[in-house]
Amino acid sequence: MRVLIAFQAESRSNAKVAGTLRQEFEKMGWQTEVHPVLAKKSKKWFHHMKEFRKKKKIELKEGQMDAKKFDLVVVGTPVWTYKPTPLMTTFLREMQNTKGKNFALFVTCVGFPGTTIKTMSSILTTKAAKVADSLVLRSIFELDEKKLAFAKEFAKNLAVEALSPAAED
Ligand SMILES: Cc1cc2nc3c(=O)[nH]c(=O)nc-3n(C[C@H](O)[C@H](O)[C@H](O)COP(=O)(O)O)c2cc1C
Secondary structure (H helix, E strand, C coil): CEEEEEEECCCHHHHHHHHHHHHHHHHCCCEEEEEEECECCCCCHHHHHHHHHHHCCCCECCCCCECCCCCEEEEEEEEECCEECHHHHHHHHHCECCCCCEEEEEEEECCCCCCHHHHHHHHHHHCCCEEEEEEEEECCCCCCHHHHHHHHHHHHHHHHHHHCHHHHC
8 A cells, every 4th residue: 555644744733643644554564655745935824824815725845746656645734714724725626636546634623623624525526536534633732642542543444444345446
């Protein structure tokens, strides 16, 4: 299995979840690529929001990603105003070769994910991708081992889902 884990680079909680998932996937013998997503120009969150409202996108530092060589793509975002961040929304919208691909989503927030998963899923559905599973991690503090145990469980469940016959249609 070849897996891509993409997440908002400047989010500590996203990075922690991505690191935990990577460890679990590698234990399973999956080839894992981690892609911290950055904007071309680093800005404060409110500038990103403003730019996104105007242009409907944020320029990505490394440009569009191609899903072609991966069997599973995991995408993470912090929740900003009940939605995925402008950066990760752009990343999802611009991703190439998503048709028929399996995706898994994770979001981190203080407690109110709103429509984040739904918004990400509908972008992917429009791009003919499949969403195998999603995880919402809520915490007002930095994610600790107890919270990260949910990420470990999520990775194990994905292994079951990815290896099940239904995932191969
Ligand atoms: C601009 C902004 C908007 C946010 N909106 C929400 C929200 O709607 N719901 C929520 O539960 N948390 C919200 N948060 C909290 C973040 O989701 C939370 O701080 C993040 O997931 C924790 O990771 P990080 O700070 O390491 O990125 C918001 C944070 C910021 C900066």
